[in-house]
Amino acid sequence: MPLTPADVNGITFQKAALGSRGYDAEEVDALREEITQEIARLLAENAALQDQARRVDAAAEDDQAALSAVSAELDRARAARDRAERDAHSLHGRLEAARRETAGRETARRETAGRETAEPLADDGGRVLAVARRTAEEHLASVSQESEDMLLDAREQSEQLIERARSTANGIEEASRRRDTEAAAELRDEHAALEHEVAELTEFAENYRVALEDDVRHQAEL
Numbered sequence: 001m002p003l004t005p006a007d008v009n010g011i012t013f014q015k016a017a018l019g020s021r022g023y024d025a026e027e028v029d030a031l032r033e034e035i036t037q038e039i040a041r042l043l044a045e046n047a048a049l050q051d052q053a054r055r056v057d058a059a060a061e062d063d064q065a066a067l068s069a070v071s072a073e074l075d076r077a078r079a080a081r082d083r084a085e086r087d088a089h090s091l092h093g094r095l096e097a098a099r100r101e102t103a104g105r106e107t108a109r110r111e112t113a114g115r116e117t118a119e120p121l122a123d124d125g126g127r128v129l130a131v132a133r134r135t136a137e138e139h140l141a142s143v144s145q146e147s148e149d150m151l152l153d154a155r156e157q158s159e160q161l162i163e164r165a166r167s168t169a170n171g172i173e174e175a176s177r178r179r180d181t182e183a184a185a186e187l188r189d190e191h192a193a194l195e196h197e198v199a200e201l202t203e204f205a206e207n208y209r210v211a212l213e214d215d216v217r218h219q220a221e222l
């Protein structure tokens with residue numbers, strides 16, 4: 001059991017017999033008071049260190065929570081990028097299918113028009129079909145380019161978001177690791193020194209008490 005201020009204050013000594021030598025009572029009381037105050041200070045300092053350690057642990061938990069939030073945001077960004085890429089590829093595939101279907105229909109209409117119309121009307125029909133085909137191709141090309149632009153924009157935005165999230169996560173992790181390392185080392189050193197000082201003072205107080213009691217008993221026996 002460690003020696004507490006109450007233990008020190010509770011120490012009592014028998015008075016030396018009249019005419020016998022002994023320690024000066026005022027000096028004994030003064031030393032006991034000094035020991036009491038020092039032990040109280042060390043215990044208070046130890047409590048402060050323990051409180052500091054708890055705050056460091058709480059800060060580490062906050063950093064871990066922030067890191068988890070960033071990681072979740074990173075996962076959401078990746079999922080959004082994947083969805084955008086799938087949607088863009090799907091749209092691009094539908095556009096290609098529509099382009100092929102339009103080309104097939106135009107070819108069929110041109111062949112039908114060539115068989116069913118007279119020679120004077122064939123040229124006019126061909127020009128109309130050519131204009132319609134060109135218009136359809138231009139529209140499909142425009143929509144296809146739009147889908148490519150959408151895919152590129154989605155990829156760039158998701159990559160930027162992922163990079164920001166990764167940078168933030170790395171910063172939080174590095175700051176937390178650095179603070180934890182420095183604080184833990186400082187706390188270990190301070191706590192070890194404090195425990196050593198408390199042990200020395202406790203041993204001194206106990207030895208002093210035993211020596212005083214032995215001296216009092218010796219003086220009483222004379």
